[in-house]
Amino acid sequence: MTGLTHSQTQIWIGQRLNPESPLYNMAFGFVFPVGLRPDMFCEAWRRVADGSDALRTRIGEHGGNATLQVAPTARRTEVIDFGERIDAVGDFRRWCRERCAHPLPLDGELIDSVLVRLGDDRTGWYLNQHHIVTDAWSTELLYRQVGAEYEALLEGDSGARSVLSPYYATAAAVPSRAAERTAALAHWRVRYAHREGSARVVPLYGRRAEPVDTPSTRLTLELGAERSRALDRLARQDGFVSLSDDLSRFALFATLLVSWLHRISGRTDLGFDAPVAGRPTPEAKRALGVFIEMFPFAASIEPKDTFRTLGARCLEEALLFLRHALPGMSAPSVATASNVVLNYFPAAFGMFAGVPVEADWVHPGHGDSVHALRLQVHDFSGSGRYVLHFDFNDGVLPTRLQHRGAEHFEKLLEALLDDPDRPIASVDVLVEDERRALASLNATAASPLPERSVVAMFQAQAHLDPDRVALRQGDSELSFGAVLEESEALAASLEERGVEPGDRVAIVSKRSALAVIAILATLRARAAYVPIEPFVPQARLDQVLRDSGAHVLLVGENSARTTTVPELAVLSIAAGIRAGAGAALDRPGPEIDELAYLMYTSGSTGRPKGVLIEHGGLADYLNWASRNYVRGDRLSFPLFTSLTFDLTVTSLFLPLITGGTLEIYPEPDGAVDTALRDVVSANAVDFIKLTPSHLSLLRRLGLAGSRIRRMVVGGENLTTHLAAAVSEDLDDRIEIYNEYGPTEAVVGCVAHRYDPEADTDASVPIGVPADHVAIDILNEALTPAPEGVPGELWISRFGLARGYHGLEELTAERFQPSSDGTAELRYRTGDRVRMVSPTKLEYLGRLDRQLKVSGMRVEPGEIEAALLSLPRVDQCIVLPRRRRAPALEARGEIRSCVRCGLPSNYPRAVFDQEGVCSVCRSYESVEDHAQAYFKTMDDLRAVFDESAHTNESSYDCMMLYSGGKDSTYALCQLVEMGLSVYAFTLDNGFISDGAKQNITKVTGELGVPVEVAKTPAMNAIFRDSLMRFANVCNGCFKTIYTLSMTRARELSIPIIVTGLSRGQMFETRLTEEMFEGGRRSPEEIDSAVLAARKLYHRVTDEVTRSLDVTAFEDDRIFAEVQFVDFYRYHDVGLDEMLSYLRREVPWVRPEDTGRSTNCLINDVGIYVHKKERGYHNYALPYSWDVRLGHKTREGALDELNDAIDVSYVEKTLAEIGYDEQRVGADVDQTSLEAFYVASGDVADEELRRQLAEQLPPQLIPAHLQRVDTIPLTPSGKVDEKALSREAFAGRPEKPYRAPEGPVEEYLALVWQEELDTDGVGAHDSFFELGGTSLTAMQVMLRLCQEFDIDLPLETMFSHPKLTELARIAEDKILTDVADVRAADPTTPAR
Amino acid sequence: MTASDVERRILTFIRSELVSSDVSINPDDELLSGAILDSMGVVRLAAFVQEEYQFKMQPADFMIENFRSVAVLAHFVRKGTSTGQ
Secondary structure, eight states: OOOOOHHHHHHHHHHHHSTTOOTTEEEEEEEESSOOOHHHHHHHHHHHHHTOTTTTEEEEEETTEEEEEEOSSOOOOEEEEOTTOTTHHHHHHHHHHHHHTSOOOTTSOOEEEEEEEOSTTOEEEEEEEEGGGOOHHHHHHHHHHHHHHHHHHHTTOOSOOOOOBOHHHHHHTOOOOHHHHHHHHHHHHHHHHHHHTGGGOOOBTTBOOOOOSOBEEEEEEEOHHHHHHHHHHHTTSTTTOOSSHHHHHHHHHHHHHHHHHHHHHOOSEEEEEEEEOOOOSHHHHTBOSOOOEEEEEEEEOOTTOBHHHHHHHHHHHHHHHHHHOOTTOOOOOTTTOOSEEEEEOOOOOOOBTTBOOEEEEEOOSBOOTTOSEEEEEEOTTOSSOOEEEEEEETTTSOHHHHHHHHHHHHHHHHHHHHOTTSBGGGOOOOOHHHHHHHHHHTOOOOSOOOOSOHHHHHHHHHHHOTTSEEEEETTEEEEHHHHHHHHHHHHHHHHHTTOOTTOEEEEEOOSSHHHHHHHHHHHHTTOEEEEEOTTOOHHHHHHHHHHHTOSEEEEOTTOOOOOOOTTOEEEEHHHHHHHHTTOOOOSOOOOTTSEEEEEEEOOTTSSOEEEEEEHHHHHHHHHHHIIIIITTOOOEEEEOSOTTSTTHHHHHHHHHHHTOEEEEOOOOSSSSOOHHHHHHHHTOOSEEEEOHHHHHHHHHHOOTTOOOOEEEEOSSOOBHHHHHHHHHHTTTOOEEEEEEOOGGGOSOSEEEEOOTTTOOSSBOOOBEEOTTEEEEEEOTTSOBOOTTOOEEEEEEETTOOOEETTOHHHHHHHEEEOTTSSSOEEEEEEEEEEEEETTEEEEEEESSSOEEETTEEEOHHHHHHHHHTSTTEEEEEEEEEEOOOOOOOOOSOOOBOTTTOOBTTSTTOOBOTTSOBHHHHHHHHHHHHHHHHOOOHHHHHHHHHHHHTTOOSSOSEEEEOOSSHHHHHHHHHHHHTTOOEEEEEEOOSOBOHHHHHHHHHHHHHHTOOEEEEOOTTHHHHHHHHHHHHSSSHHHHHHHHHHHHHHHHHHTTOOEEEEOOOHHHHHHHTOOGGGGGGGOSOHHHHHHHHHHHHHHHHHSOSHHHHHSOOGGGSSTHHHHHSEEEEHHHHOOOOHHHHHHHHHHHSOOOOOOSSSSSOSBTTHHHHHHHHHHHHSSOTTHHHHHHHHHTTSSOHHHHHHHHTOOOOHHHHHHHHHHHTOOTHHHHOOSOOEEEEEEEEESSOOOHHHHHHHHHHHSOGGGSOSEEEEOSSOOBOTTSSBOHHHHHHHHHHTOOSOOOOOOOHHHHHHHHHHHHHHHTOOOOOTTOBTTTTTOOHHHHHHHHHHHHHHHTOOOOTTHHHHOOBHHHHHHHHHHHHHHHHHHHHHHOTTSOOO | OOHHHHHHHHHHHIIIIISOTTSOOOTTSOSTTTTSSOHHHHHHHHHHHHHHHTOOOOGGGOOGGGGSSHHHHHHHHHHHHHTTO
16 A cells, blocks of 8 residues: 655644644535435435545555555444424534534544435535545545436436546656656745745734644635626736636735735734645546645735735736646745635536525534634635635634634725725725724823923922932032023023024033033024034034034033034033122023924934924923823932933933932043943932943942832833843842833824733833824835834924924925824834734834934934945945844853863864864974074073164063963063063952052062053053954954054164963964974964064054054064064973072962953953853863973863853943943844945045044944945845845855865865854955964964965965965875976876 | 647647547637646646747736647747747
8 A cells, every 4th residue: 555645744744733623624514495305315425435545545554664455445424303493403503513513533433424404495414525535625525426327326327427537546646757756846945935934824813823733713704796806807807817717816805915914013024825736747636635736825025015016026926836736846844834815716516406505514613723814715606705714723813803803804905895905905904993092092182281391390409499409420429409490500601602492502522510510501692402422423513513513512510512513602601600790681481392402313315314303392392201200209310321411301401390309420531421330330310311331331240239129211112021030139139110202293292111920021111102192004105004013103293303403405304294184293103113002112123224323313324425425435334233142151061172171062182082072182293393583591691682683772571461370370480581671461450459569579589670561442442352363362362462463663762572372372373284394484484473463454444443553564563673573492391490480580470360360350251251152262271281391281171161250241341331231132123233335445544534524423334344236136226135145154245156166165164173164255255254373374374285286374374365375286196296297207298 | 840740749649648548539629618728737838838839928828719629829929929029
């Protein structure tokens, strides 16, 4: 016996997954308006069923595989009698459903036929078959055959009339041409590959849940005669009509389904699965059994599509679908199956022996769990009326949304019938209860509108309680009375300077009491304040001053800011207060409809746009925030965020109008605003408003013992993970509000109080509209989006922004009249949101290209415009770069090399049977040759003698001195040699006290001058180093090298001596392969090391950005200052070194670092490295120390296993401003990456410098990547995905070409191993894939060894592309062969 | 290429690939309404003639009218190839 057919196998698998579920019952309840004769019916059934191998099938199981048996006879028809019942037909229907709710076990009878007498003139027939032996075609054929036999029996015909084909033989013999199969395979491969991306699951009403269970609800929509006829007519119209009515109708229903899926998911790339009969031949058409197969149907929808234009595409797809749906070609799997099925049945159950029938398809209450929806379309009764069944899996949509789904479908169907040329996006599908829900959400007018401006509210507080402290900064305080007095005085000075109501006053000041007074004074003078960052580039300052048309520039204390903008008075705030003291201001305060502030946000056109906010909006927001957040309490608020950020408005004004206190935390003079740290250490506030990024940092800084009880989070997406963690930190004694609001809609306009119990989705909802705010969620055709479906948020509110200053067109575009016909404007936010429940909004991100970087709104267009303004940049695009997913910590037991202790979680560590690692083995084989690289003290003496000839400095050398044992010992030895030494130390801010004392004492004792260098950029360098290498040492080392070389050159010192141990030399400069076979002379190795050092200094990173690296632009510095590694010339054991140090100098082993290091930030690097890379960053260097006898294996293992104080690490990370959540992933991290096409030579540094002249630091892309071209999609848009992918993988945009030939293939293999990556192509460039100079040399060594050629190790630095390098190697191989041939005439020439 | 050549090739394809060889069809038989071919068969037939005679059918050519019978289809194919599509 043969096995199951292709179609049967799919069903068998599905049933095995859900053994108890009746999901494959294909049951019908037929009612005939006559009394059929049971005896004849049973005989007719017997004739047909016994003649069908499919219906006699039973399926067993053996060893996990299905086994097939075909019984000699089929199950008989049962006969029962409902004739005496009052509602016989109704009872029959109910009985059918009940009977159908039980599965037909695979190894039992797979069919169930029951004839039910429903009275004298009515008969019911219940026919249920397991899908594994039937499909719709088969059911209809069975029905017809039984009818024919019954009719024959009635007429006295005794012979069977069945002309059925056998199932299994027919299914096995279905023909198709090889060429057709090849084309079909290609078609389905593309369709299935598409599914493996995101297109598999269409989120119905935003529900992404994958059903796991089979219970399903059937909702039925009967179209009725009129709408069915209209559909049929439409199916014959131009654009819809095709080869056959069935095909046209199928395409039409597909069009409707795609339209509906689009409208209820917001997706444009859509698809579903549909069955194909699979009966191409007359034989197959005459066989009972299952032939259908499911194939994928793909459709995409464009914003402008009408039903007709989409219909044309669906028809095209339907033609391809049918053409390629050859039997046996489907490859359904859970990974590629759509969650939506369209089942269009063209067949109808006709007359049964001349008797009409009423056919009811009985739903078993279950369906395949892969399918969230099966849309069944049929007219089984052949009445010309379509019946639509929506079989919804109950695990996906709640009942409410199931019903709404069917209603929305009906709305679209009616729109199609009404006007097929109507844009699909413009059909309003909302039903009545949705409209009611939206209306009640927007019923926010209960509280009174504001009557007083913020100035009046502040004055009221000041009169009420003049002595209460209003502002506090450190030790100094200002009372409400004093603030009022000084702001009145400054306002008088402004009036004196000619400031009129409606004018703008720019304020550039650090956060201070003066800045607050300046803002109040400006408002009091009825002018609008224009806040400007205190440290913006001059060009930006001038631009904002010019754009805003400011009349006066108020500058804060110690600010020497001035401007070239003509006719602009510059006034010091303090001087203004003094000048206006005692002067009376006649002018009353501002009216509610006057301008309060003008705030600039990033603009897409290349210049920032100024948002104009009136007093009404400001007061309305503050009133709401006061009611919602302050509730009559006197709270203390921190001022620690930028005054130019409208998030700050909340904390700035709330205390002034509610009688609270504003605690002021000024920004330091550096680039990084670290005031949050001061807020934490002062612990003086009850309320804080901040961004999620800030909040994450706040957590790291420590919330334990914090006074904060109310927290408003805004500016970017708040993850539930973060909110829950904060709530837990504070034992749930904290109110966390997630507040949403674009600057244009005044600070905050939608808010939600976080509920740890209820809020469990990934993001905390943004909640409900604030007072006097109404929202709409609209699609691109400005039609409302149903619940759960993403759309753009439109906001109307009292005091909505007046618009953009001087940008009428943009204002008209973003602020449009409401659809309700009132004059009220609503603001188009550009934000994607959806209703997650009838009463909760969720923020989903930006619709346009605008990004949020650390809470700042950033328009890539603005940065692009700046880049394009640079002389050599021809083309560019700025894209967000998302945080790389952190690597998981290595699992499993960790072994260590029995010799050196290298742990098995070190990448590419391989252990042999004896437990020795590959590095030890490899070193063992080259140890003798490596020894030749090391030299003697005489050699060192020679180096100094040589340099003495030309040395103009009073020092023989500079010693890089860390205070550790190695460099101390080396320093002593140099002094003993009689050399004049200049010691150089980097204070990275984390040097242990013990090490510091050693440095002072030892240099004092030796009489050596010591310079301790520092850089304000150190923390930025640590952050960068952590981002790039997941450690702190790389950044620190490069800083030392950069600063010391520059300094040595200044002092004309020709030699820098390092105290690198031999282990560190191997870790950072050498590899064991360099010594392979002793082929390379020490000079060759030195030349390679030098080349690597040049490259090292020219790789762009935070060091090259922050430090002066102009000296490294050419090669001279490398000739003028040479490096000498002391321990290359001197070998000393650990014990001897320590006893020397004890004997000769006042050196004490530092005890405050907990390990053999001088640096307190080391643990941070180790912690991050282990977390992100899965292993200890000291694993390799320590193994070298052991290998070279400078550390014992046990000592190394002890240090590698040291416990790390996580709270110290977290505190330190917060201190250096590195967001450890990068690892924990509770904040969406985005940085900016610019891709540009340039002509001629452009250095990244130069671009960065030029950009810094135009843009604030937050807008300068973290990554600048030069490309040859910007890749485009087929439709001519920038292929952002391709670029992002390249960026993510660190690859250039070149098309992939597989490596060809032995050299390229070998190289690709080696790169993959060395770089721990895969898919290396011929166009890839080594350094762009993350290669370092050391790995580059490693690759060169392996290449030379493999092909037995000699190439300079530095070849890769000049030829980093795989093809180039391979070509050079090939040339070398060829010339070597030619040389051999020339030297040996016996080699035959070709 | 004569009309009868084209008809013959189409008939051969239908007999060998779309219906069983024992079914008899004549050039003038109704293909679709006569239940000789289902929609899928017609689509495959359309693919076959395009491939065989190297021309491309436009979406609007997928009309029942062009596939009514083998004779009609052959006529359509000759027209399609002569316009140099």
